[in-house]
Amino acid sequence: MNIPIDLPRLKGFRYPREIIAYAVWAYHRLALSTADVEDLLAARSVIVSREAIRLWVNRLVNTLQIAFAGTDHGRTTSGTWMK
Template sequence: MKNSNIYAGYRYPTQIISHAVWLYHRFTLSFRDIEELLAARSIVVSYETIRQSCKKYGSIYCNQIKNSRGQLGDTWYLDEVFIKINGVLHTLWRAVE
């Protein structure tokens, strides 16, 4: 997260809080899964602390993701498929949003 002063006065450093919130909102992980991932990196945080952090900072983080992602429909991809019909090779094109 860009604005680190929202974490002022809390026990854990900014990087740990933002990483836990990022893991929860970016992937389909439970709070206990995040607790285990952080424990594997020698960071002892309870799942309840992660839940409270996600509840408090989750909306801020989700708004930043939505703003940085861009509008739907900005990018179009062209998909092509080659099919043989009666021994003749045909190309099918379609636009994919």
């Protein structure tokens, strides 16, 4: 996953924007639960709670969707398959 250069700075968060963006991306793009994302990050030595992941997703999904919209390479951003 490539983090877009125009991703806004996320002030007030403990973790760098790359970790937060990866967690939100994995939650939505890979259809993982917060527990799965927590385990995925723990395997990379990032200890974060499920509640923090849920808050990131709820607060940042629109911001990150706009930032990643240009990097989708023709795929839809709605999560549905086009026929």
